[in-house]
Amino acid sequence: MTVLILTCEEDVTADMVVVHLNATGVPVVRLDPADLTDGVALSGEYVHGGFRGHLSAGGRLVGISGLRSIWVRRPGTPAARAPVPSDWLTEESSQALYGMLRGSDARWMNHPDAARRARHKPWQLRLAQRCGLPVPATIVTTFPQAAREFAERYPDLVVKPVSGAHPQDPPRAVPTSRVAPDTDFAAVAFGPTLLQRRVAKRADIRLTAVGETLLAARKATGADDEVDVRFAPSTSPWQPVDVPPRVAAAVRDYLRAAELAYGAFDFAEDGDGTWWFLECNQSGQFGFVEVETGQPIARSIAEWLSRPGPDPRPRANGADTAVS
């Protein structure tokens, strides 16, 4: 049984996992959907009540029924590098590839439907609340007056993108930023705005969850005023830290409810030691934590991907493959 990895060639973080899979002799097929139809090929037949499908990449051929797991890491846009790319060809290729894979019995890290839902940050906040994780007071609004009133209640605020995405025309980054007390909120009317009570943090926490395995790392906050750890000067290293039992239980509840096999949780640790939930990136980077802490994240992912696939689902009609 083969592990299928969907990612781009330059994804050296995925390499960290492939190394472990190779060491244990688990077959791997790695491909980038962007290379459909030039370098990656597919075929699937639905006949006699059953399905037989194959993928080909880099001279390797794998049957879709022979997949034990599918790791969606950093896949490119389907057919983006086709000889004559187009939006239409991308949609055709996406539907063909992911449509066939959705019909397999392989285990996903993470399933595209779960991943799509899990990217919604407002949804993340609500799920975190329901799981018992502390969430800083937050408002998402297009009402300037609502923003003003929220700022009166919580004078020390940060602003961050609702989607986590960044504008590309021109390319800009929108880091989590402090909002001055005398800020004019009129522009809130021109786009949904996420304002959140700033946590006076003494450390950033990155908790990487791989199935039931939880690996947390802590980075002490520097003296500068940078709120967003991704933009802060790297003064103190990431260091392994134990996960408080209540946090661990809540994180596992979150993953189960979100139907995620992998999640990279960001917390802010305040002066009392409370971990405040900020977000959960369903495909968050992990390499930078592993190289600094030595935590076995890549190995944990490889082990999760290597487990045998589930037993074939019960069939109502005796067909050899069910479609969900």
Added chain:
Amino acid sequence: MQPFALNYARPAATLEATTPYVYDSGLQLNVLMDGRVAARDHALMRELGTTTSTAGSKTHFDD
């Protein structure tokens, strides 16, 4: 008419460093010029920052 959050935007950082490895489709791994597997060299990975969480990613939501 600029959305509020864009008042806090800054130019996206460009990754200027060229990676000293190339993808080997036979191995399904990136290899260094001397043939070693890049992912085994954690010191190099740390130096290049290619595994780092970076805001402003062009192609992915999740950093």
